[in-house]
Amino acid sequence: MKIAFLTDPLSHFKIYKDTTFAMMREAVKRGHSIYAFGPEHMALESGVVVAQISQVILTGDSQDWYRLEAASSLRLSDFDAVLQRKDPPFDMEYIYATYLLELAEQQGARVYNKPAAIRNHNEKLSIAQFSQFTTPTLVTRDEQRIRAFHGQHQDIILKPLDGMGGAGIFRIREDGMNLGSVIETLTLNGSRTIMVQRYIPEIVDGDKRILLIAGKVVPFALARIPQNGEVRGNLAAGGVGVAQELSTRDLEIAQTLAPILHQRGLLLVGLDVIGNCLTEVNVTSPTCFQEISQQTGFDVAAMFIDALEAGSV
Template sequence: MAKSILFIIDPIQALKKDKDTSLLLMKTSMEIGHQVFFCTHTDISLKNNIPYGKIKEVKKFNDEFSEVVETQVNLNQLDVIFIRKDPPFNKDYLFLTISLSLLKKPKIINCPQSLQTHNEKLSILNFPKLIPKTLVSGNLKEIIQFISKYKQVVCKPIDEMAGNKIFLLKKNDPNINVTLEVLTDNYSTLIMIQEYIPEIRKGDKRIIIVNGEPLPYGLLRIPKKTDFRGNLAKGGKAKVFKLSSSDLKITEAIKPYLMDHNLNFVGIDVIGNYLTEINITSSTGLVEIQKLTKQNVAKTVIQNLF
């Protein structure tokens, strides 16, 4: 049955048409026969405690999105709302999820309340047996002790994406203090520090999970020789891979948690045998998986979600 689906995205002009997962999902939804709309978070308003949206219906999907029709609607009239706004989860993101929480009818992916309570870096702490040695702190002494113990660590903010502001530090590195000063804003905010996983040289695995079930193929992002980050945005090379038994054990272990919190579309990151992130806002990688497998995985995702 055809459904009305609203994608809440970043400004569409800023999205890369040949790489963006949101655009692929929108295009595929139209091809299946669904009615597709899009808007940004600034198009949402509250009137008498009811969320309304100034939304645009896509009549024809082309490179310029020239055939769109704008309308103002009570969002309860829609069947599905797919939140695909990029991090950081700031006050605008918070206000968006609070507003959408007032809706009665539409299925919302992912659950607004769960987006409020699940940080994409910190969520892995719910699975201590699956993750590398990890410290979350803004305290210089604690961080130095952690680096001294594990010799080589990765430091990252807890509100960034796409490999931004991630540093590899070694014991006795002369840049430790200045790096930590920048990351913690002079020790006023928390960061995540993890033991370095050498298997990153073989690639950082992105696994897409739909309603608790992983796609059979994931995206392997291999770092450049001059970098330790596999993110495609940082020059990583994309390859497709079939999930291993270790990967499947991880997805099976976190499935009940994802389902309990209505996290229906998730992209997890795995390095070696370790879970490193649970991406729940605007998981990417679907375009590359579809191109490399030559399978319509986006259609499978849409059919399973809606």
Template structure:
């Protein structure tokens, strides 16, 4: 079986933390052929979508974590499965890549390109207004300031296409920097951002829950470091064990039909104090941290499910 990974450059992978790399290791362990692809390596010719590809061998050894054993151009139809694991931003290049791989003929695509285009990771959660904290999406600095006031003068502002906690700001009434922060976040009122009520429960942790086919299979708590708002591991968050509450399971149950309808078979949701804050579908992470904290092998479970899907 040949598994393709449409991803960021393998040279930049953080071996001890990267979930895509964990999947590559698991595929290799099972004897599957793994190929690396990149967005700018895709093209359409002679009636089919093709790509430059690298067949690689991987090992959990930082600085020497992969070896190229083959490099060539080939149609996507040579693959059995293509995992779309490119990190945000979901920009023009990202969208074009999803359109190219969808032209076919080709392999099983996970997650589905149409679903990736439809489900912005910040906005998708707003389809469930009773599950999320009070929220506003706007480029208007006047509206954003009024919203922050309505939340007791304490809120969080984040870009709609970021990842890893990049650009997330805590904004408070009375802060002399507030006008400047909102100008920076919105590019002086030209770019919409998401504003949400600040959730004090984030100090206890931001729970990442991994869903496979709409079912929760693992979770980890990401706790922000002292003096830091963000709990993302990319921003220095600390992993802690956790379990699923009845509220967590209810959130997963509510999301499952919408995710499955869009072909978003694999997702990672973020829950703070029982409130859904994000739905991650481009390249859900935290496999390693879940396994370290609970012993549950997310990568092994995922690849086993892949094999079952095309058996």
């Protein structure tokens, strides 16, 4: 197979933990050829979606781990698979990229996750489709609604709808200290919609990342445990990842969502679960392959490439 990765610059990768690198390594191990490009390299020319794409050669060196062949302008439909692995922010440039990828699909490209499915599944708001698994949640830009929600639940979390890695998450406790300032900051004085949720105390045991691949559930989760008084378990915010078997509730959530999300064109999904509650549905560039594999021996990248080879969307 020829596999093209739409991703962030390879020079930014931390290969000891990067999920996209794990995918690349497994693909090369099986004899597939891999390529890379960024959204800035895409163009629509004469009605055809093309990109300046470079073949990636893995060197096996832990420092200079890759070499790029000279870039060529190629149709995305020339590849057996195009993997959308660009991290947020999910801004208008991200959306424009999904439009181009969707056009490329119409021209024969096989894109994973499907660009329309990525657009349709905001990673925070998508949990509202599965409210039987969520903590009490409010989505609004209205200060009075937020204050009323805090008055009802006392201990709450406020977060932007377009963040990643735990950025912009605030906890407000019973005393309401700084609530007004946080509302002003996150809503940009009432001009931006945010999410507010009742605080889930089980966060001390970890924010669990559960992976779904082609409608099947990876049997281990990575519990990202907050450190040093943090409310955020995200690895990017200093959380420590501990792999563990799925609980009965984890399985209930994962097995309910897996076939639904797969049918919608999402090959790879990362569910975030705190305690018994679903908190996010990650579809842009889910991670944690390497941490789970290193701690449990379960080869997540192999499961993913198996699904890719089977054309499982």
